[in-house]
Amino acid sequence: xxxxxxxxxxxxxxxxxxxxxxxxxxxxxxxxxxxxxxxxxxxxxxxxxxxxxxxxxxxxxxxxxxxxxxxxxxxxxxxxxxxxxxxxxxxxxxxxxxxxxxxxxxxxxxxxxxxxxxxxxxxxxxxxxxxxxxxxxxxxxxxxxxxxxxxxxxxxxxxxxxxxxxxxxxxxxxxxxxxxxxxxxxxxxxxx
Numbered sequence: 046x047x048x049x050x051x052x053x054x055x056x057x058x059x060x061x062x063x064x065x066x067x068x069x070x071x072x073x074x075x076x077x078x079x080x081x082x083x084x085x086x087x088x089x090x091x092x093x094x095x096x097x098x099x100x101x102x103x104x105x106x107x108x109x110x111x112x113x114x115x116x117x118x119x120x121x122x123x124x125x126x127x128x129x130x131x132x133x134x135x136x137x138x139x140x141x142x143x144x145x146x147x148x149x150x151x152x153x154x155x156x157x158x159x160x161x162x163x164x165x166x167x168x169x170x171x172x173x174x175x176x177x178x179x180x181x182x183x184x185x186x187x188x189x190x191x192x193x194x195x196x197x198x199x200x201x202x203x204x205x206x207x208x209x210x211x212x213x214x215x216x217x218x219x220x221x222x223x224x225x226x227x228x229x230x231x232x233x234x235x236x237x
Contacts, residue, residue: 076109076111076112076115077097077100077101077106077109077115078097080096080100080112080115080225080228081093081096081097081100081221083224083228084096084220084221084224084225084228087224087227087228088220088223088224090216090217090220091217091220091221091224092217095217096217096221099119099122099217099218099221100115100118100119100122100221103118103121103122105118106118112225112228112229113229115225116172116222116225116226116229117169117172117173119218119221119222119225120165120168120169120172120180120184120222121169122218122221122222123165123184123187123215123218123219123222124162124165124166124169126211126214126215126218127158127161127162127165127187127190127215128162129211130154130158130208130211130212130215131155131158131159131162133208133211134151134154134155134158134208135155137151137207138151138152138155146201146204147198147204147207150194150197150198150206151207151208153193153194153197154194154197154208157190157191157193157194158190158194160190161186161187161190161191164183164184164186164187164190165183165184165187167179167183168180168183168184168187168222171183172226175229177226177227177229177230178230180226181223181226181227181230184219184222184223184226185223187215187219188215188216188219188220188223190215191211191212191213191215191216191219192212192216194208194212195208195209195212195213
């Protein structure tokens with residue numbers, strides 16, 4: 046008697062592969078939501094929704110295994126944001142009709158952001174080396190750069206900063222990084 050070969054429409058190994066990646070994506074999603082929940086509880090200036098949206102938008106966040114992975118991702122997000130903002134400022138400075146005070150503020154912000162980009166690299170090195178105190182200092186100075194930039198525009202009454210949204214985003218992204226760094230500094234776990 047000849048055995049009939051059965052064709053399975055969906056190979057079993059693919060099922061396990063897809064199930065495994067789906068499980069990891071669900072776990073990473075839970076990790077992001079739990080992390081953002083703890084971050085927002087620790088920092089009243091941080092929006093839970095902004096945190097979740099930002100971290101989920103990073104492609105590698107769906108592969109994050111733990112809080113350290115999310116910390117690396119958050120610092121990369123800050124660096125990308127600062128780099129994008131610096132490019133945006135350079136474009137704004139091409140406008141020959143800018144008011145001198147605005148031009149001066151933009152130049153100050155350009156300097157602040159250029160320095161902050163270098164500091165995010167130091168923060169990443171410190172973070173990866175588990176020198177959380179140093180990473181905290183680094184990221185705090187990045188946060189100060191966005192605040193100082195925004196404050197410069199407010200020195201002239203009635204002037205609207207062209208960088209408010211970017212500075213707010215930088216502030217929030219940096220707050221996420223700082224919160225994660227501080228959780229790791231205190232050996233905090235999401236299960237507490």
